[in-house]
Amino acid sequence: MASNDSFPDSSTIARDILNRYRQVYRASRTAEPFLRYGRRTVAVSTIAQQFYCEKAVALSFERPLAPTQDMRDGSTGHEAVAALGVPMTQEEAVTAAVAAREQPLCLCEFRIGWQHHTGVTVLGHVDEAWFREGHVEIVAERKFSNSRGIHLPYHIQASLYCLGLGEMGFNTGHTLYRISVLTRSCHDCGLLRSGGCPALSEGIAHFQCDHGECTGQVFPFEHETTSRRLDWALQFWINEREAQPTEHTSRCRHCRYRRVCDAGSR
Numbered sequence: 313m314a315s316n317d318s319f320p321d322s323s324t325i326a327r328d329i330l331n332r333y334r335q336v337y338r339a340s341r342t343a344e345p346f347l348r349y350g351r352r353t354v355a356v357s358t359i360a361q362q363f364y365c366e367k368a369v370a371l372s373f374e375r376p377l378a379p380t381q382d383m384r385d386g387s388t389g390h391e392a393v394a395a396l397g398v399p400m401t402q403e404e405a406v407t408a409a410v411a412a413r414e415q416p417l418c419l420c421e422f423r424i425g426w427q428h429h430t431g432v433t434v435l436g437h438v439d440e441a442w443f444r445e446g447h448v449e450i451v452a453e454r455k456f457s458n459s460r461g462i463h464l465p466y467h468i469q470a471s472l473y474c475l476g477l478g479e480m481g482f483n484t485g486h487t488l489y490r491i492s493v494l495t496r497s498c499h500d501c502g503l504l505r506s507g508g509c510p511a512l513s514e515g516i517a518h519f520q521c522d523h524g525e526c527t528g529q530v531f532p533f534e535h536e537t538t539s540r541r542l543d544w545a546l547q548f549w550i551n552e553r554e555a556q557p558t559e560h561t562s563r564c565r566h567c568r569y570r571r572v573c574d575a576g577s578r
């Protein structure tokens with residue numbers, strides 16, 4: 313569904329959003345697995361990785377490897393921040409997101425799912441999103457990396473969360489997204505776990521302490537660009553084209569699939 317600016321009453325909106333989400337979710341469990349690798353759905357995080365190197369995504373399905381320590385640290389960091397939220401059912405979360413309120417409400421690990429026009433179901437969990445009366449004010453995405461850059465896959469992931477929330481029925485006409493990049497050492501920080509790290513505050517562009525460092529930036533969500541990028545990514549999943557190796561050959565030097573990838577020796 314496209315973004316819109318006017319909303320009817322909140323219980324009707326919540327019911328519509330929940331019904332749509334449940335239909336998509338149910339269909340994703342029972343539909344014929346028509347995607348590559350026998351899959352029925354594609355995760356937002358996987359689509360974002362396609363913009364780092366799609367060939368590496370393909371190889372991760374064809375020759376799966378155990379997660380590295382850096383990957384495990386990133387997951388631990390995400391879990392630490394997610395644990396700050398109050399557990400809610402999807403019904404409670406959607407009802408709270410559309411309820412009348414003056415101040416926006418923060419919801420963590422918000423489950424999203426929608427069917428793109430190509431027929432592919434996309435699923436994900438939004439790290440953090442702020443809602444007010446059905447409007448999505450801002451989506452926050454956190455990454456744990458020792459590279460300070462805000463790379464394209466981060467934009468893709470956060471933008472897809474915005475797109476998905478709009479497809480579910482929330483108003484994303486003026487949605488922003490914030491990307492925060494924390495150093496890997498932040499993953500086991502006590503201040504982060506307790507919610508006391510200033511890096512979690514909106515409006516903090518840079519924060520450094522003895523333990524780590526965080527940079528953050530806010531961007532406007534662009535519906536058309538995001539939808540076009542999703543079209544491209546899904547072409548791979550519906551077998552319209554083969555996996556594309558990254559154009560950035562420097563990425564190959566650190567890639568775990570370098571030895572088995574035909575593009576790895578460039």
Ligand code: SF4
Nearest residue numbers: 365557564567573576
């Ligand atoms: S070696 Fe390079 S092209 Fe091949 S999967 Fe790794 S990053 Fe991608």
